[in-house]
Amino acid sequence: xxxxxxxxxxxxxxxxxxxxxxxxxxxxxxxxxxxxxxxxxxxxxxxxxxxxxxxxxxxxxxxxxxxxxxxxxxxxxxxxxxxxxxxxxxxxxxxxxxxxxxxxxxxxxxxxxxxxxxxxxxxxxxxxxxxxxxxxxxxxxxxxxxxxxxxxxxxxxxxxxxxxxxxxxxxxxxxxxxxxxxxxxxxxxxxxxxxxxxxxxxxxxxxxxxxxxxxxxxxxxxxxxxxxxxxxxxxxxxxxxxxxxxxxxxxxxxxxxxxxxxxxxxxxxxxxxxxxxxxxxxxxxxxxxxxxxxxxxxxxxxxxxxxxxxxxxxxx
Amino acid sequence: xxxxxxxxxxxxxxxxxxxxxxxxxxxxxxxxxxxxxxxxxxxxxxxxxxxxxxxxxxxxxxxxxxxxxxxxxxxxxxxxxxxxxxxxxxxxxxxxxxxxxxxxxxxxxxxxxxxxxxxxxxxxxxxxxxxxxxxxxxxxxxxxxxxxxxxxxxxxxxxxxxxxxxxxxxxxxxxxxxxxxxxxxxxxxxxxxxxxxxxxxxxxxxxxxxxxxxxxxxxxxxxxxxxxxxxxxxxxxxxxxxxxxxxxxxxxxxxxxxxxxxxxxxxxxxxxxxxxxxxxxxxxxxxxxxxxxxxxxxxxxxxxxxxxxxxxxxxxxxxxxxxxxxxxxxxxxxxxxxxxxxxxxxxxxxxxxxxxxxxxxxxxxxxxxxxxxxxxxxxxxxxxxxxxxxxxxxxxxxxxxxxxxxxxxxxxxxxxxxxxxxxxxxxxxxxxxxxxxxxxxxxxxxxxxxxxxxxxxxxxxxxxxxxxxxxxxxxxxxxxxxxxxxxxxxxxxxxxxxxxxxxxxxxxxxxxxxxxxxxxxxxxxxxxxxxxxxxxxxxxxxxxxxxxxxxxxxxxxxxxxxxxxxxxxxxxxxxxxxxxxxxxxxxxxxxxxxxxxxxxxxxxx
Ligand code: FES
Ligand SMILES: [Fe+2]
Numbered sequence: 001x002x003x004x005x006x007x008x009x010x011x012x013x014x015x016x017x018x019x020x021x022x023x024x025x026x027x028x029x030x031x032x033x034x035x036x037x038x039x040x041x042x043x044x045x046x047x048x049x050x051x052x053x054x055x056x057x058x059x060x061x062x063x064x065x066x067x068x069x070x071x072x073x074x075x076x077x078x079x080x081x082x083x084x085x086x087x088x089x090x091x092x093x094x095x096x097x098x099x100x101x102x103x104x105x106x107x108x109x110x111x112x113x114x115x116x117x118x119x120x121x122x123x124x125x126x127x128x129x130x131x132x133x134x135x136x137x138x139x140x141x142x143x144x145x146x147x148x149x150x151x152x153x154x155x156x157x158x159x160x161x162x163x164x165x166x167x168x169x170x171x172x173x174x175x176x177x178x179x180x181x182x183x184x185x186x187x188x189x190x191x192x193x194x195x196x197x198x199x200x201x202x203x204x205x206x207x208x209x210x211x212x213x214x215x216x217x218x219x220x221x222x223x224x225x226x227x228x229x230x231x232x233x234x235x236x237x238x239x240x241x242x243x244x245x246x247x248x249x250x251x252x253x254x255x256x257x258x259x260x261x262x263x264x265x266x267x268x269x270x271x272x273x274x275x276x277x278x279x280x281x282x283x284x285x286x287x288x289x290x291x292x293x294x295x296x297x298x299x300x301x302x303x304x305x306x307x308x309x310x311x312x313x314x315x316x
Numbered sequence: 317x318x319x320x321x322x323x324x325x326x327x328x329x330x331x332x333x334x335x336x337x338x339x340x341x342x343x344x345x346x347x348x349x350x351x352x353x354x355x356x357x358x359x360x361x362x363x364x365x366x367x368x369x370x371x372x373x374x375x376x377x378x379x380x381x382x383x384x385x386x387x388x389x390x391x392x393x394x395x396x397x398x399x400x401x402x403x404x405x406x407x408x409x410x411x412x413x414x415x416x417x418x419x420x421x422x423x424x425x426x427x428x429x430x431x432x433x434x435x436x437x438x439x440x441x442x443x444x445x446x447x448x449x450x451x452x453x454x455x456x457x458x459x460x461x462x463x464x465x466x467x468x469x470x471x472x473x474x475x476x477x478x479x480x481x482x483x484x485x486x487x488x489x490x491x492x493x494x495x496x497x498x499x500x501x502x503x504x505x506x507x508x509x510x511x512x513x514x515x516x517x518x519x520x521x522x523x524x525x526x527x528x529x530x531x532x533x534x535x536x537x538x539x540x541x542x543x544x545x546x547x548x549x550x551x552x553x554x555x556x557x558x559x560x561x562x563x564x565x566x567x568x569x570x571x572x573x574x575x576x577x578x579x580x581x582x583x584x585x586x587x588x589x590x591x592x593x594x595x596x597x598x599x600x601x602x603x604x605x606x607x608x609x610x611x612x613x614x615x616x617x618x619x620x621x622x623x624x625x626x627x628x629x630x631x632x633x634x635x636x637x638x639x640x641x642x643x644x645x646x647x648x649x650x651x652x653x654x655x656x657x658x659x660x661x662x663x664x665x666x667x668x669x670x671x672x673x674x675x676x677x678x679x680x681x682x683x684x685x686x687x688x689x690x691x692x693x694x695x696x697x698x699x700x701x702x703x704x705x706x707x708x709x710x711x712x713x714x715x716x717x718x719x720x721x722x723x724x725x726x727x728x729x730x731x732x733x734x735x736x737x738x739x740x741x742x743x744x745x746x747x748x749x750x751x752x753x754x755x756x757x758x759x760x761x762x763x764x765x766x767x768x769x770x771x772x773x774x775x776x777x778x779x780x781x782x783x784x785x786x787x788x789x790x791x792x793x794x795x796x797x798x799x800x801x802x803x804x805x806x807x808x809x810x811x812x813x814x815x816x817x818x819x820x821x822x823x824x825x826x827x828x829x830x831x832x833x834x835x836x837x838x839x840x841x842x843x844x845x846x847x848x849x850x851x852x853x854x855x856x857x858x859x860x861x862x863x864x865x866x867x868x869x870x871x872x873x874x875x876x877x878x879x880x881x882x883x884x885x886x887x888x889x890x891x892x893x894x895x896x897x898x899x900x901x902x903x904x905x906x907x908x909x910x911x912x913x914x915x916x917x918x919x920x921x
Contacts, residue, residue, distance in 0.1 A: 141387075145406075147406040147421070147422040148405050148406050150407070150421070151404060151405065151406060151407045151421075152404070152405065160407075160421075160710075161709065161710040161711060161712065161738065161790070162710060162790065163407060163421035163422060163424065163710045164421075164422065164423065164424050164710055165422040165423070270393075271389060271393075271404065271405055274389055274390040274393050275387065275388045275389050275390075276366065276382070276383050276388045276389075276390060277388065281388075287385070287386065287387055287388055288385045288386050288432065290386070290420060290422060290423060291422075291423060292422035292423065
């Protein structure tokens with residue numbers, strides 16, 4: 001089949017109702033985004049997705065090489081074999097933390113590092129990649145939020161009546177948001193934990209659409225579990241979110257780890273899809289922040305300062 | 317509501333257009349009464365505005381903007397406990413009637429700001445329909461054809477067409493009073509068009525049947541068709557009637573949708589109401605804070621020996637402001653005296669305020685006036701509720717200790733704890749059964765209310781000790797009663813290892829000896845002013861003399877209303893509001909009574 005002559009269909013993937021002019025936001029265009037967990041890709045087969053309202057093809061070749069390209073340049077319908085030869089209009093790709101990352105920019109900002117993943121005895125998995133009808137910043141903010149644990153994750157990450165959010169520190173360091181000293185009493189912090197413990201958290205926002213959480217409560221007290229939320233923005237109000245999990249737990253099976261984290265993930269989805277408006281309002285008067293929302297307040301201000309306009313409602 | 321000229325056309329349909337008055341000022345049906353079963357929340361939409369509709373246990377129907385003030389989650393996904401609506405995301409609670417925020421679980425000791433209220437819309441239930449509007453005028457339509465009949469709501473039908481197009485078709489709805497023959501051609505139809513609905517009567521020989529049809533404008537492209545028909549009481553025919561009309565209506569809807577060509581013109585009204593940007597602004601009701609209001613004494617009765625209960629109702633259709641459990645109001649009596657009384661209302665009980673007033677032995681004219689002179693029907697002035705005695709709702713055990721009339725704020729708290737099914741005990745110490753105020757409230761608390769009668773001082777203290785027991789984490793004590801009992805309870809609690817921050821108390825008055833002898837300077841950090849406070853004057857007076865507005869209430873160091881932050885210098889507290897650790901920290905003081913131990917004290921004003 002002559003794949004390069006296939007007609008380009010822009011319907012289906014991009015939600016025309018939401019679709020505006022696409023993304024013109026340089027800060028957002030210059031980032032790396034995850035498209036899929038590499039282990040979940042069948043070598044030699046092409047996949048198709050949408051990134052920032054641009055249709056993108058991607059896959060891993062039979063030689064194990066990662067590729068991604070703009071579908072409006074080279075059309076290979078999803079499920080068709082990938083060509084053996086190189087083609088010219090490729091997007092930059094890289095493999096990191098088990099995912100295939102790409103960027104629409106020729107000179108993207110360097111992807112953040114997670115030094116812990118270099119430790120040889122750690123297990124890192126993709127818990128799941130799920131579609132959520134919300135903006136990327138709403139999802140990041142939800143991930144940063146502890147106040148919802150007793151209500152949305154009752155019996156797992158929190159339980160009434162213990163609802164108080166104690167003061168913690170937030171700062172911007174080396175271009176990232178870091179929140180430390182976060183504590184929350186949790187009935188079951190991790191699949192391997194038995195009984196309630198007060199869990200210590202550290203949050204990191206190294207990328208406008210990616211967020212990481214370090215927490216105790218695993219096997220080894222001195223080693224922190226890392227949970228990440230890496231977002232592929234489809235449009236301003238639709239995302240695919242991948243949950244990354246890296247831990248030092250040599251007992252639980254991958255399935256058990258996945259089931260636990262996926263359970264949490266799926267409790268947040270309906271909340272996110274019922275937030276109005278879907279884009280994150282950056283004006284300080286649009287919603288009602290409280291002290292517990294320090295990290296969210298910092299995140300909103302940080303997005304404003306970076307000049308992010310995509311997936312948000314700007315302050316003015 | 318002003319009716320337009322009704323038109324009557326026999327044997328034909330009216331062709332008159334509905335009068336186009338401003339959609340903002342109309343009443344529209346937004347739900348059927350049976351869409352609101354016990355403790356349910358209902359999601360609706362009117363003129364592009366998403367709304368949540370819920371009925372409280374007192375029967376009141378609430379219609380609010382369907383967005384939590386905190387992070388915008390739809391409140392229709394929340395929990396209705398019959399008195400408050402709780403958001404699903406972080407558990408913020410909003411009161412029945414006002415939509416005022418009553419509790420923020422992430423900060424259990426803080427009182428939510430008084431202006432935090434969901435935007436509310438009017439709601440009226442009549443003819444089995446819930447009516448609302450953006451700012452409707454007058455009253456919903458009175459459907460007199462239903463008199464003497466049972467109203468039956470037709471199944472509500474969503475249609476993909478704007479309300480104008482739907483209305484054109486509704487006026488041509490035809491049916492037969494036998495509830496089986498196809499409407500076409502067989503009936504004598506009379507249609508009356510009112511401002512926003514049609515009343516259609518079908519007559520054949522001597523049987524007739526009348527119904528009313530409404531178009532609820534959902535947004536610029538969709539409408540919900542609603543209808544109500546009258547059937548005789550105890551009719552066996554209900555299902556037949558409903559099925560018959562449902563059938564015809566579904567056919568009509570198909571016609572409406574097929575006929576509708578999307579009109580590109582979007583009325584400005586819709587744009588204004590549904591604009592996502594405007595939706596993100598001012599989602600709170602910004603009615604401005606009214607600090608005084610007039611109320612009517614609707615009921616005055618003897619609730620215990622020497623205690624009268626007062627029910628205070630708003631005047632006209634004003635809404636009383638939200639209160640938090642433990643709140644008090646200032647009552648400005650016609651004889652010029654001001655007194656503070658705690659509200660005994662349960663959660664979401666905002667149709668009236670209820671207070672209890674004990675006749676003081678040595679009354680300077682406050683309680684005596686209320687007992688002897690104030691009569692039902694009098695109009696008095698009160699302040700908005702002051703929430704200086706906030707209740708944590710995150711305790712694993714809450715102990716409430718009440719002495720005599722000190723029970724009043726604790727009654728409000730107990731009702732919240734009871735409604736939320738939290739673990740608590742209310743220990744009520746009184747001379748005898750006759751001295752228990754508000755027995756009907758106490759009864760509603762069941763076994764959680766423990767009554768102690770006629771105990772001596774020693775016996776009382778022993779009981780307090782026994783009821784408190786050792787302190788475990790997340791346990792809190794609230795105590796209110798006569799000064800000596802309060803002091804003793806605090807000491808016992810401290811002795812049993814209850815930390816300061818777990819002991820909460822409210823004094824009625826400051827019975828300590830207070831001195832106004834000292835003189836000192838106050839430096840106002842934010843106003844860059846230094847003022848002298850001479851002997852015999854209070855900081856509060858000096859501030860006011862210099863044009864600085866400061867709220868105050870009891871002015872005897874008991875209520876905490878006039879609190880300010882201290883930035884430097886050492887306060888001479890003299891109050892009974894702050895606890896010992898707060899006093900030790902010395903970073904706050906009450907301007908009505910506290911003075912300085914140092915020559916100068918710097919305040920954050
Ligand atoms: S969004 Fe409703 S409580 Fe936070
Ligand atoms: Fe969550």
